[in-house]
Amino acid sequence: MVGYPTSEMGHKMGSSSLFVGKLNDGRIIAVKQLSVASRQGKSQFVTEIATISAVQHRNLVKLHGCCIEADQRLLVYEYLENKSLDQALFGKGSLNLNWQTRYDICLGVARGLAYLHEESRLRIVHRDVKASNILLDSTLIPKISDFGLAKLYDDTKTHISTRVAGTIGYLAPEYAMRGHLTEKTDVFAFGVVALEVVSGRPNSDSSLEGEKMYLLEWAWHLHENNREVELVDSNILEFDEEEVKRVIGVALLCTQTSPMQRPSMSRVVAMLSGDTEVSRVTSKPGYLTDWRFDDITSSMSDQAKRATDTSHYTTSTSTSTVADVENAPEKATNPMLHNILG
Known part of the structure; x- marks a missing residue:
């Protein structure tokens, strides 16, 4: 097998690098190399093997x-x-995702998470659901990746208390503040991703003013004023207005403050599929109504600028507490890759 990094995949970041390789039978593969300097590298490696080996799904x-x-x-x-x-x-990039493709991506990701939470032999909380951990195949079918932070979940317990790990902007409030981890942590993150898919923008953008800066806050503002369709990415020329409202409604349910108020991922799938009516969202989350952002705007803007300067795409999403594994060095050849799979 020949292994080589590609400039299209980005550059080395955090605790891992991604290479593209070719097997002797001609299949193209992706090879994730964990950094030897990473203190969590071995643990994440073992977790990822154990987790992903136990699950098989079209959207994983x-x-x-x-x-x-x-x-x-x-x-x-x-x-x-x-x-x-x-x-x-x-x-x-050259991809131009139309509305139907975006809708199908949301549904595919929801199905993948529903499998992890409810259908797999093991009950698994991914813990780092975000746009960079969702990969697209040749037909734009979404596949959830990077199980290095995944946790097996015992459904006899109300929650797991654990060290907070994930990405700022996608973290559910009870997890970010108390370390309380349940499958509803993934539900919250899915809601954020769904809004990003609809809007074509990251969950925070310091170049925007006022309520527009934070995607969740802006989505709620539009929802309360019956202007949800204004959230749709301006690059989308045609879309189904009812489907847009359905996805946004589901996303707002998923990002409720209380985990109990968030739907299960199987119910999310049913609502997105049109098999179940989207429940009405009545209360704006407390983390939007009670928290003041003005005093941290400048520090977050500085933080976002630093992230933008070193990122492979232009965004002001807040910094991550874990590595983005989709990045790889520009040019190098790794001899270790020749030892994989013969």
């Missing part, structure tokens, strides 16, 4: 194999040529 990325040699740890995945959803939405 497929793991072909792994390699552990000395201090090198490598995961071999199917290669998804259309890369990550964040690049498709916020980047400068």
Whole structure:
């Protein structure tokens, strides 16, 4: 097998790098190499192998194999040529996602999460659902990736208390503030992703003014004034207004303050599919009505600018507490890749 990084995949960041490889039978693969310097590298590696090996679904990325040699740890995945959803939405690539494709992406991601939470033999909380962890195949079918932070969940417990890990902007309030982890943590993050898919913008953007800066706040403002369709990405020329309102309504349900008020992912699938009516959202979340953002705007803007300067796409989403694994070095050849899968 030949392994090589690609400039299209970005650059090295955090605790891992992504390479593109080719097997002897001609199949193109993606190889994730965890950094030997990462203190959490081995733990995340073992978690990812154990988790993804136990689950198989159309909307989950497929793991072909792994390699552990000395201090090198490598995961071999199917290669998804259309890369990550964040690049498709916020980047400068050639993909132009129409409304039907975006709607199908939301539904596909919801189905993948419903499988993890409710249908898999193991009950799994992904813990880092975000646009950069959703990959698109050649036909733009979404596949959830990066299970390095996933947790197995015991449904006899109300929640797991754990160290907070994930990405700012997608974290549910009870998890960010108290470390309380349930499958509803993923539901909240899905709601944020769904709004990003509809709007074509990241969850926070310091270049925008007032309520527009924070996507959730802006979505609620439009919802309260019956102007939801204004949230739709200006690049979308045609769309189904009822479907747009359905996706936004589901997203607002998913991002309620209380986990109990958020729907299960199976119910999200039913609502998006039109099999179940979208429940009415009546109360604006407390984290929007009670928190004041004015005093932190400047610090977040500075933080976002630093993130933009080092990112592979232009965005002002808040910084992540975990590595984005879709990034790889510009040019290099890694001899370790020759040892994978023969």
